[in-house]
Amino acid sequence: MWFDIKAEIKDRIAITDASDSVTYKELYNEATTIAHFLLEKFNTNHLEEIKIAFLVNPSIQYVAIEWGIWLAGGVAVPLCNTHPISEINYVLEDANCQLLLSEELFQDVLKEAIIKPVYLKSITIEETHLLPLIQPEQRALIIYTSGTTGKPKGVVSTHQNIESQIKTLVKAWEWTATDKILHILPLHHIHGIINALCCALYVGAEVHFLSKFEANKVWDWWQKKDFTIFMAVPTVYSRLITEWENSPQDVQQNMTAACKKMRLMISGSAALPVSILERWEVISGHFLLERYGMSEIGMAISNPLHGKRKAGFIGLPLPNVDVRLVNEQNNIVNQGDIGEIQVKGDNVFLEYWNKKQATLESFTEDGWFKTGDTAIQDEEGYFKILGRTSIDIIKTGGYKVSAIEIEETLRLHPSIKDCAVVGIADEEWGEKVSVCLILHENQDLSLENLRIWAKTQIAHYKIPTQIKILTELPRNAMGKVIKPELKKLFLL
Ligand code: AMP
Secondary structure, eight states, rough: OTOOOOGGGSSSEEEEEEOOOOEEEHHHHHHHHHHHHHHTTTTTSSTTTOEEEOOOOSSSHHHHHHHHHHHHHHHEEEEEEOHHHHHHHHHHTTOOEEEEEEEEGGTGGGOSSSHHHHHHGGOOSSSOOOOOOTTTTEEEEEEEEOSSSSSSEEEEHHHHHHHHHHHHEEEEEEEETTEEEEEOOOOSHIIIIIIIIIHHHTTTTTEEEOSSSOHHHHHHHHHSSSEEEEEEEEHHHHHHHHHHTEEEEEEHHHHHHHTOOOSEEEESEEEEEEOHHHHHHHHHHHOOOEEEEETTTTTEEOOOOSSOTTTTTOBBBOOOOOOOOOOOOOOBBOOOOEEEEESSSSSSEEEEEEEEEEEHTBBOSSSEEEEOOOOOOOOTOOOOEEEETTTEEETTTTOOOOOOOHHHHHHSTEEEEEEEEEEEEEETTTTEEEEEEEOOOTTTHHHHHHHHHHHHSGGGGGGGHHHEEEEEEEEEOSSOHHHHHHHHHHHH
């Protein structure tokens, strides 16, 4: 199987976490112990896709459990380590999990869990089993969509899907066994699981976990160890920038030098503001490689590793992934017209767990996955994402406007630190372009002044007609803005 360990990497360091380091061989042995425990627990020689949930911080144990479940033929259901018990219970119930593995530090959170957790410390094995043969078509992983636009759905991927997603990225970003990644991403999400963890383990690279993101620790580690690659969401880069800016000049030089030694820095999972890309380039010497993907498809579009990377664009289709843009009639759009991104390939997930209708509705009759994202292609074929059709494409006064495009422009205003644009239902306009603003310290901005400035920047129908000034934007565990919450603010 794709997660079997090749002989040539078995003695290489696989993972370093807060307390230990293990080689690939040691990691595999730990995973095998978990697999034997699971087979014993369910009194079987093959878990046959039994769903096993686990709530464990990013660590050697996390990977041992995930691999252990796979080695025993089960489906891994990783839980978010910052979610409240209500959301954990939602996943446990929705995915029909039969077992919950965890560490004792989550004891308090799990007091009200609908499944009594088994803590890692208590795991022992009486006898070993012959490990089952795993088929590529088998279900392997259920991850829950971020739920920024509705109730989370369980995205089911097979081993074949995962292998295809990994191989695509290994090829496109040239992962090798000599890579070392500082891993700071949550491990209940595609970005952290596939892009940053599984790709590294697939090639025999070294993963160094920070159990949670802290900007100063990232900078410290980069200076201490020779990392080669980094992946994060835009908000992480924004916080790294703030940390750099607040550091003394001589320290800044060391921080910058540490970045320059790396070969690749990647951003994704949310639109990367051009202001962050440009500032990061000055600080780190890296023009961030922006890529696009989602839980259902892994990664589909990416700026190139070697060719031209374009600010504000997500790039070109990745190897072995078919991508097309279609209009509402499901016809391929003309170059320069907007359309929905649709994707086909082995990377595309199997189904939404237990949601036949939702699965059916998310594919076209000829088998393309409808991403629900709107984009446009430039003359060189590069895709620019305009946002999620359901929430970022605002229909106002007969025009369709992109929230992402407006946000990008508003961030150019000297008083605006960050912003999020939403459409609010309105009888006259259809939807009113409305914006939540985070201002720089000691700044003030009225709607009237914003509109006067915006008139010099964007078409009149894109200019917000309502504003709310906030101190923070509500974000989920991946750092994505939760726009439905912002909409509620305008309806109060
Ligand atoms: P998730 O399944 O949580 O990874 O969310 C996937 C969604 O994140 C996509 O459907 C896009 O709406 C958004 N997304 C991912 N990458 C990007 C990107 N580079 N730019 C803008 N939006 C993105």
